[in-house]
Amino acid sequence: MPESAASAAVNPSRAPELKASASETLADLSEGAVLARIFPRLPTAAAELLGPGDDAAVISAPDGRFVVTTDMMIQGPDFRLAWSTPHDLGWKAAATNLSDVAAMGARPTALVVAIAAPPSTPVSVLEGIADGLRDCCEALAPGCGVVGGDLSASDALTLAVTAFGDLEGRAPVVRSGARPGDTVALSGRLGDAGVGLELLFRLGVDDDGVPNLARANALKLTHPAEVAAQLTPVPPITSGPIAAVAGATAMLDVSDGLAIDAGRIARASGVAIDFDSACLGDRIEVALGGGEDHGLLATFGPDTALPRGFRRLGIVTAASIALPAGSITVDGAPHDQGGWDPYRGWDGSAG
Amino acid sequence: MPESAASAAVNPSRAPELKASASETLADLSEGAVLARIFPRLPTAAAELLGPGDDAAVISAPDGRFVVTTDMMIQGPDFRLAWSTPHDLGWKAAATNLSDVAAMGARPTALVVAIAAPPSTPVSVLEGIADGLRDCCEALAPGCGVVGGDLSASDALTLAVTAFGDLEGRAPVVRSGARPGDTVALSGRLGDAGVGLELLFRLGVDDDGVPNLARANALKLTHPAEVAAQLTPVPPITSGPIAAVAGATAMLDVSDGLAIDAGRIARASGVAIDFDSACLGDRIEVALGGGEDHGLLATFGPDTALPRGFRRLGIVTAASIALPAGSITVDGAPHDQGGWDPYRGWDGSAG
Structure with missing residues (x-):
C-alpha cells in the first residue's frame, strides 16, 4: 500500500x-x-x-x-x-x-x-x-x-x-562587520527549539530512555510550539535579504544558541555584545542557551531603523581588557557562552 | 604523536x-x-x-x-x-x-x-x-x-x-545530443577499476572474507594499476572542457560501466551505439562491464577530428525496431547492459 x-x-x-x-x-x-x-x-x-x-x-x-x-x-x-x-x-x-x-x-x-x-x-x-x-x-x-x-x-x-x-548584486553580510554602537537584533524565535529538544529527551522516551513515538506524540499535543520549533523549524528566510537591503553590518543563523552565536559575531568583529535582559523574555537562560533556533541575528548601525521582522536584543560595545573581543554580557554582566560540540553532544544511540 | x-x-x-x-x-x-x-x-x-x-x-x-x-x-x-x-x-x-x-x-x-x-x-x-x-x-x-x-x-x-x-561561456554537454553517424570516443582508462575491485573482494580479504590490510597491500604490489584505478582513480578532468571546445555532441562520466553508461547516452539521445570490438582491448567483457572507470565517454560529429586524449570506440547508429533507442551493440551484435544498483550491490558489511 x-x-x-x-x-x-x-x-x-x-x-x-x-x-x-x-x-x-x-x-x-x-x-x-x-x-x-x-x-x-x-x-x-x-x-x-x-x-x-x-x-x-x-x-x-x-x-x-x-x-x-x-x-x-x-x-x-x-x-x-x-x-x-x-x-x-x-x-x-x-x-x-x-x-x-x-x-x-x-x-x-x-x-x-x-x-x-x-x-x-x-x-x-x-x-x-x-x-x-x-x-x-x-x-x-x-x-x-x-x-x-x-x-x-x-x-x-x-x-x-x-x-x-x-546575492542579487549586494555584498554578502558576514560576521565581522559589527561596530560599537550598532543595535543587536533578531528575527525569529528564541529558545523554543532547545526547550523542545529537552522535552523530547526527558519525556519523549520510554521508561528505558529509548525515544518513543507515543510519548513524543503526547508531547506534540501538550507543547506544540516547542516540539515544532525543534522538529520542523520555520526560520525567517525572507528576513535575510531584507536585513541586507536595510544595511545590516553583520548577520548569522542562530544554530548553537544565542550566546554562542552572538559570541561568534563579537569575536569576528573584534567587539563585545551586551544583551538587554528586558528583551530576552522571561526565560533568559533558555533564550541565551537553547540551540537550533535558526533565527537570524543581525547588527545594524545606530541610525538604521530596524527592518520588518527584527526586534532589538541589545547593543554592540567596544572590546576592552575586562571584556575582550567575543565577550557577551547581559545588562553589563559577563555571561558564559558554554559550548556545544558534535562529538560531545551525542550519546551514541540511534533512536 | x-x-x-x-x-x-x-x-x-x-x-x-x-x-x-x-x-x-x-x-x-x-x-x-x-x-x-x-x-x-x-x-x-x-x-x-x-x-x-x-x-x-x-x-x-x-x-x-x-x-x-x-x-x-x-x-x-x-x-x-x-x-x-x-x-x-x-x-x-x-x-x-x-x-x-x-x-x-x-x-x-x-x-x-x-x-x-x-x-x-x-x-x-x-x-x-x-x-x-x-x-x-x-x-x-x-x-x-x-x-x-x-x-x-x-x-x-x-x-x-x-x-x-x-562552463566558461559554453553550452553544457548533455547526454541527449548524440546523432547517428557520430563517433563514440573515450578519454581515460577502461576496466581497470572494476578488475581492481574484483581483486580486492577476492584476494584482499582474510580467510573469513573480511577486508584485510596485509592482503590488500600485497595486491597493491602485484596489481598496482588495477588497485590504484579502483582506490585512487585519475579521471581525465581536462578532457571535459577540451571535448566541449571541440564540439562534443554528448558526454558523460563512465561510472557504472561502459555498456550501461553508453546506454544512457543512447537512450537520452534516441539512438543506438555500436562498439568496435577491436577498440575495446583484449578484455572486452571487462571493458564493457567494469564500473568506476571515471573516464569521459563522448560523441563527436563525423567530421570532427577527435581531440587530444580521446580514442575511437565505435559509432552512433539510428535506433530501429530491432535496436530501439538505448541499445548497445558490439560489432553489430546486441549486448546486454546488465545493471548495478546501490541497494543490491552492498552485502551489509562495513569493513
Whole structure:
C-alpha cells in the first residue's frame, strides 16, 4: 500500500509507522525506479537551467556569484525516527540550509540533496522526505527547488543538503562587520527549539530512555510550539535579504544558541555584545542557551531603523581588557557562552 | 604523536593504522580545534570570494551560471578502511565529483565537503582526507579548492562532496545530443577499476572474507594499476572542457560501466551505439562491464577530428525496431547492459 504509506509520511500529524507497512522497500526497486518515484515530488528551481538526470545540474547565477552552504543530518546524532516523520526530516534539512543562505543576505535559489538509507527503507520514507523538502521550499523560499542529488546505501538514514543563494548584486553580510554602537537584533524565535529538544529527551522516551513515538506524540499535543520549533523549524528566510537591503553590518543563523552565536559575531568583529535582559523574555537562560533556533541575528548601525521582522536584543560595545573581543554580557554582566560540540553532544544511540 | 600519524595518513603507501596510534581523536578536541587542524591542509579555490568560517561561502560564477554535482561515500557500501587510506578517500571523493563536473564540459572551480565520523576517529584521519582532497585538486584541477564544509558525528565514516564548475561561456554537454553517424570516443582508462575491485573482494580479504590490510597491500604490489584505478582513480578532468571546445555532441562520466553508461547516452539521445570490438582491448567483457572507470565517454560529429586524449570506440547508429533507442551493440551484435544498483550491490558489511 505505498499510496497510504506515502500520505502518512506527508502529513506530519500522522504516525511515522516506517516498518509496519507492507510498502515497497528501496531494495525492491532499481535506483532508477526509486528516483522516478521521488523526482515528481520535488520542487523545481526557477534558477534551474539543467535539472536532474545528467552528470551535473546547471544553475543560473545572474550576478556572477553564488552563495553555498552544506549540512549533513544523520539518524542518531541529529534525529530519531520515533520523533521525526520523513516529512519532518525533509523540512528540517531544507530549512536549516536555507537559513544559512539567508544569513548571508542572499535569496535561496536551489538545493542538491544526497540521501543514504538502508536497503530495507520503505520507498514511502524517501517520498516523505521529498515532500518535506518541497513543502519547506514552497513555504519559506518560493522559487527555490531541488536541482540534483545522489542516492546511496547506508546503515543509518543520512541527508546531506547543499543550498545555493543569489546575492542579487549586494555584498554578502558576514560576521565581522559589527561596530560599537550598532543595535543587536533578531528575527525569529528564541529558545523554543532547545526547550523542545529537552522535552523530547526527558519525556519523549520510554521508561528505558529509548525515544518513543507515543510519548513524543503526547508531547506534540501538550507543547506544540516547542516540539515544532525543534522538529520542523520555520526560520525567517525572507528576513535575510531584507536585513541586507536595510544595511545590516553583520548577520548569522542562530544554530548553537544565542550566546554562542552572538559570541561568534563579537569575536569576528573584534567587539563585545551586551544583551538587554528586558528583551530576552522571561526565560533568559533558555533564550541565551537553547540551540537550533535558526533565527537570524543581525547588527545594524545606530541610525538604521530596524527592518520588518527584527526586534532589538541589545547593543554592540567596544572590546576592552575586562571584556575582550567575543565577550557577551547581559545588562553589563559577563555571561558564559558554554559550548556545544558534535562529538560531545551525542550519546551514541540511534533512536 | 599527531604529526607522525598525520604523515602516515598522507602517504598512500603507508598502512592506515587508524586505531593503533595514540593520536588525538575527534572527541578529544572541540569542533573549532578540529577545523583549525583541517583548514590549513585544504586547497584554496581561485574562484573563492568568501571561504570557510561564515554561514556560507561565496563563489565566483563569471559566466552567470554554475555546474553542480553531489555524491556521498560511506564506509561499508562505498569503501573499506582496510583497503583505502584516509588520503585515498579524500582523493577519490574529489576525483569522482570533479569527473562529473568535467563531463558537462565545465572546468571544476570549487568543492564543499561534509564529513561525518565516529567520535573515536583519530584527527589524523580527517587530516589525511584533507590532504587527499588537496592533492587530487592540485593534480587534476589546479585552481579548484575547498570553500566550505560541515563536520558531524556518525557511526560510519561518511563523505559528502558537492562540486562546482564553470562552463566558461559554453553550452553544457548533455547526454541527449548524440546523432547517428557520430563517433563514440573515450578519454581515460577502461576496466581497470572494476578488475581492481574484483581483486580486492577476492584476494584482499582474510580467510573469513573480511577486508584485510596485509592482503590488500600485497595486491597493491602485484596489481598496482588495477588497485590504484579502483582506490585512487585519475579521471581525465581536462578532457571535459577540451571535448566541449571541440564540439562534443554528448558526454558523460563512465561510472557504472561502459555498456550501461553508453546506454544512457543512447537512450537520452534516441539512438543506438555500436562498439568496435577491436577498440575495446583484449578484455572486452571487462571493458564493457567494469564500473568506476571515471573516464569521459563522448560523441563527436563525423567530421570532427577527435581531440587530444580521446580514442575511437565505435559509432552512433539510428535506433530501429530491432535496436530501439538505448541499445548497445558490439560489432553489430546486441549486448546486454546488465545493471548495478546501490541497494543490491552492498552485502551489509562495513569493513
